[in-house]
Amino acid sequence: MPLLDVRNLRVEFPTRRGTLVAVDDVSFAIEPGEVLGVVGESGAGKSITGAAIIRLIEPPGRIAGGEIWLDGRRIDTLPPERMRNIRGREIGAIFQDPLTTLNPLYTIGRQLAETMRVHLGLGAKEARARAIRWLEEVGIPGAAERIDAYPHQFSGGMRQRVVIALALCAEPKLVIADEPTTALDVSIQAQVIALLKRLCRDHGTAVMLITHDMGVIAETADRVAVMYAGRIAEIGPVREVVKRPRHPYTEGLMGSIPPLSRRVRRLAQIEGAMPRLTDIPSGCAFHPRCPRAFDRCRRDRPDLMATDGPNRAACWLHDPSSRDLACGHAA
Amino acid sequence: MLAFIVSRLLQAIPVMLTVSLISFAMFAYVGDPVTIMLGQDYTEAQREALVRELGLDQPFFVQFVEFLQNVLRGDFGISYRLGRPVAELILERLPATIELALTAALLALLIGVPMGVYTGLYRNSWLSRVFLTVSLIGVSLPTFLIGILLILVFAVILGWLPSFGRGETVAIGWWTTGLLTASGLKALILPAVTLGLYQMTLIMRLVRSEMLEVLRTDYIKFARARGLPDRIVHFGHALKNTLVPVITITGLQLGAIIAFAIVTETVFQWPGMGLLFIQAVANADIPIMAAYLMLIALLFVTINLIVDLLYYAVDPRLRSGLIASSDR
Numbered sequence: 001m002p003l004l005d006v007r008n009l010r011v012e013f014p015t016r017r018g019t020l021v022a023v024d025d026v027s028f029a030i031e032p033g034e035v036l037g038v039v040g041e042s043g044a045g046k047s048i049t050g051a052a053i054i055r056l057i058e059p060p061g062r063i064a065g066g067e068i069w070l071d072g073r074r075i076d077t078l079p080p081e082r083m084r085n086i087r088g089r090e091i092g093a094i095f096q097d098p099l100t101t102l103n104p105l106y107t108i109g110r111q112l113a114e115t116m117r118v119h120l121g122l123g124a125k126e127a128r129a130r131a132i133r134w135l136e137e138v139g140i141p142g143a144a145e146r147i148d149a150y151p152h153q154f155s156g157g158m159r160q161r162v163v164i165a166l167a168l169c170a171e172p173k174l175v176i177a178d179e180p181t182t183a184l185d186v187s188i189q190a191q192v193i194a195l196l197k198r199l200c201r202d203h204g205t206a207v208m209l210i211t212h213d214m215g216v217i218a219e220t221a222d223r224v225a226v227m228y229a230g231r232i233a234e235i236g237p238v239r240e241v242v243k244r245p246r247h248p249y250t251e252g253l254m255g256s257i258p259p260l261s262r263r264v265r266r267l268a269q270i271e272g273a274m275p276r277l278t279d280i281p282s283g284c285a286f287h288p289r290c291p292r293a294f295d296r297c298r299r300d301r302p303d304l305m306a307t308d309g310p311n312r313a314a315c316w317l318h319d320p321s322s323r324d325l326a327c328g329h330a331a
Numbered sequence: 332m333l334a335f336i337v338s339r340l341l342q343a344i345p346v347m348l349t350v351s352l353i354s355f356a357m358f359a360y361v362g363d364p365v366t367i368m369l370g371q372d373y374t375e376a377q378r379e380a381l382v383r384e385l386g387l388d389q390p391f392f393v394q395f396v397e398f399l400q401n402v403l404r405g406d407f408g409i410s411y412r413l414g415r416p417v418a419e420l421i422l423e424r425l426p427a428t429i430e431l432a433l434t435a436a437l438l439a440l441l442i443g444v445p446m447g448v449y450t451g452l453y454r455n456s457w458l459s460r461v462f463l464t465v466s467l468i469g470v471s472l473p474t475f476l477i478g479i480l481l482i483l484v485f486a487v488i489l490g491w492l493p494s495f496g497r498g499e500t501v502a503i504g505w506w507t508t509g510l511l512t513a514s515g516l517k518a519l520i521l522p523a524v525t526l527g528l529y530q531m532t533l534i535m536r537l538v539r540s541e542m543l544e545v546l547r548t549d550y551i552k553f554a555r556a557r558g559l560p561d562r563i564v565h566f567g568h569a570l571k572n573t574l575v576p577v578i579t580i581t582g583l584q585l586g587a588i589i590a591f592a593i594v595t596e597t598v599f600q601w602p603g604m605g606l607l608f609i610q611a612v613a614n615a616d617i618p619i620m621a622a623y624l625m626l627i628a629l630l631f632v633t634i635n636l637i638v639d640l641l642y643y644a645v646d647p648r649l650r651s652g653l654i655a656s657s658d659r
Contacts, residue, residue: 056555088558095556100549103568104648115557150647166557 001072002029003206004053004174010065011045011052013277020277022048022061024230027304030174035200035207037221037238039214039253041274045230046210050176053208054087055080071173089119092167092205094196096179098159102151108135108162109147112169119170134165138195157188164196171203178210193220214257218242226250229275229285232304236311246313248290284316292317332643339639343632350628354621355398359391361617367411402625408618412611417618421604421626426506427497428596428603432589434519435527440581443531444570447538451546452565454539462535469532478525478598485521493518495600522599526592530584537580541573548572574645582638590627 011023023045030036038046051057053068055076068076075086087093095101103111112131116122122130128147135143138161151159160180167175180196181189197220200207209221217224218238225235226247234247245251252270272289275281281288287297296316304312305319358364365381382388386397401408407417446466450459469477486494498514500507509515545551546569554564593605600606604623611619643649 054556056552084555084558084560086558087556093553093556095549095553097549101553103550103554103572105571105646106568107647114559114563118557118559118563152648163553166553170558 002069003032003034003071004030004208005069006049006053006066007069008066009049009052009063009068011048011057011061012064013061015060017278021064021280022230022277023052025303026066026227026230026232028225028232028235030206030208032173033201033204033206034223035197035209035221037217037224038208038210038227039212039217039224040227041212043274043277044227046227047178049227050093050178050208050210053176054091054093055083056087056093085119088115088172089170090172090174092170092172092175094160094163094167094175094177094180097183098156098163099183101163102159102166104151107148107150108154112147112162112166115166116169130169131165134169135162137199138162138165156184157192160184160188160192161195164192164199168199168203168205172205174206174208175200176208176210179212180209181213181216182211189216196220214242214253226253229280230277231285231314233286233315234311234313235304236309240309240311244309244311246307246309246311246318247286247315248292248317249286250313252289284314335643336636336640339636343636346632347625347628351399351402351625352395354624355395357617357621357624358398359394361615364411364617367615407622407625410611410616410619412614412616417622420607420619421622422505423507424602424604424607426508427601428589428592428605430508430510431519431522431526431595431601431603432585432592434523435588436530436581436585438523438527439530439534439584443534444538444577446531447535448542448565448570450535451539451542454543463539466532466535469528470536474525474529474594475598477528478521478595481521481525482598492521494521497602522595522601525598526588526595530581530588533584534577534581538573538577541576542569545569545572571645575642578638578641578645582634582641586627586631586634589630 006029007027009023009026010021013020013022026045026049028036038049040046048057048061052063055063057063063076066076067074070086070090075083078086102108109128109131112134113122113124113127116127116130117124120127132143132147135147140146140158140161146154151162154162164180167177175196177196181192184192193216196207199205207220209217211217221238223236224238224241226233226241226249228249234241234245234250236246241250242254245254249270252268255268256270258264258267270289275285275288281298282301283299284290284293284297284302287293290297294316296319300316302314302316302319304314307313307318364385365378365387369378369381386394389397405418407421409415410417410420413420446462450462453459482494485492493514496518497509498516498518499512500509500515501511502508509519551564551569554568559568589604591605592601592603593609595601596603596605597609604626607619608623610616611623
């Protein structure tokens with residue numbers, strides 16, 4: 001049984017000019033202890049998917065369909081108070097900007113202790129002792145003294161370590177990390193990712209790692225889901241998706257990463273831009289930019305389907321009935 | 332911390348000197364105390380004697396220094412109209428004004444802050460809309476009108492509360508208080524509501540807009556993502572972050588409440604400093620006006636100092652400004 005099972009999730013934003021569908025029919029699962037990477041451009045719906053799972057979508061956004069199961073329990077229909085107990089306790093969260101995610105007026109020790117006291121019912125003394133242990137575990141030097149420091153007394157990288165400690169301190173089974181390194185210096189990114197990876201392995205925590213950085217995914221994730229315009233374009237084991245992408249969009253993404261081995265004059269790029277949510281094209285949302293689009297792509301929307309490998313891709317090229325139309329395609 | 336307080340106190344000195352200069356200038360340029368004190372019939376010799384006695388023949392600067400020395404000793408001169416020392420008159424009236432102002436400020440805070448939090452959290456509920464509409468009335472109606480309307484309803488029509496005065500008072504040392512007698516408390520209600528209503532709506536609107544701002548921040552979202560109960564998120568994390576502007580405005584408004592209780596005190600014939608001042612203005616009783624001016628200036632300086640100290644208590648980033656700036 002998977003730890004997290006998201007089935008046909010749909011998130012809508014009602015606006016004056018009609019309803020925007022930010023996440024459309026997204027299904028995926030995360031096994032216990034597994035790291036699932038979620039990549040995509042800004043606006044592809046990856047962050048909103050993460051927010052939907054912990055039910056913290058900004059109003060007026062709302063879950064309009066689908067089911068979310070955690071550990072065999074359906075959580076998208078739980079009353080708010082029960083859902084609150086799941087946040088932090090069973091699903092931790094790490095946000096993008098460590099400079100703004102910590103409350104500036106409370107010491108980090110207090111923020112850690114209050115989280116553990118709420119979820120684990122610890123006394124003040126025990127919570128403080130554990131807070132110090134957590135700070136040591138995330139690599140804050142002099143944890144016993146630094147516990148009474150305020151967030152502004154830490155650097156960005158150190159603050160993100162504190163945020164990781166806050167996300168993990170109630171021992172959740174799943175952590176949703178939304179762009180955890182995007183706001184950090186490049187030199188610190190690798191350290192923070194390595195820390196997150198090590199801690200989650202040690203504690204057996206599964207991770208949903210949302211990022212637009214393929215490098216981070218390739219290094220960290222077991223499987224990866226590629227999102228495009230609110231839908232999953234391709235999902236599968238990282239090696240397979242990186243080495244042999246089955247969806248033309250993934251192919252384009254991988255092609256745009258400059259190889260270190262040889263010099264390239266121009267970076268490869270995908271023509272055009274991701275459609276806005278207000279005017280998603282008919283059929284496959286990627287077809288206007290797809291070099292291999294054919295009639296059916298303009299007409300029908302493809303769901304995730306089996307390919308010749310372990311990946312599944314939402315692309316008609318892999319539909320047996322249309323395979324002959326995609327002449328010349330080697331996949 | 333100590334250095335900060337000392338530097339603030341040093342900064343206060345030029346402010347107080349300037350205000351006392353203006354106060355003193357009133358003696359020289361507003362009315363002629365000699366004519367006022369002598370009345371209708373006097374001889375030239377009497378006039379000159381009085382001028383010498385009051386030291387008015389001395390140069391301006393010498394007079395000012397002497398005035399300052401007297402003020403520092405607590406001697407603000409003698410009221411032209413009442414013929415009694417000004418310091419004594421003010422001390423007599425001070426408790427009434429302080430009690431009224433603090434009650435009004437407390438009322439404004441204790442009602443305004445929760446209303447602000449509520450309207451910030453549930454901004455689309457019907458109760459929030461009612462609060463906001465009512466607060467608009469509080470902001471736009473002039474104080475004297477609110478006072479008169481309250482008197483009309485609660486004193487004249489319903490007859491529940493007295494329409495003027497302070498009721499019975501009890502003396503504790505030189506301080507007379509109306510807080511210990513039933514009639515004193517009853518008499519306090521209408522003026523305190525009148526004086527505090529505007530401040531209450533101001534604080535409510537301020538807290539509301541600050542709450543709306545803070546609730547959008549990442550650390551509030553993160554606090555929710557950590558599964559903290561709403562009570563802790565709203566009243567701990569969110570409310571505390573709205574405090575700095577609220578403290579600023581409340582501090583300045585407390586000064587304003589005391590300084591401008593004049594209207595309310597006049598409407599309710601409340602025997603406080605405001606009433607004393609307005610009577611002094613009507614009679615060109617300059618020693619009282621000058622003393623009042625300096626007292627209010629001292630009050631604002633003190634409140635500003637307290638407000639600054641409260642910032643330090645609330646916001647740790649100010650306490651260690653050096654570390655914060657090197658971190659950016």
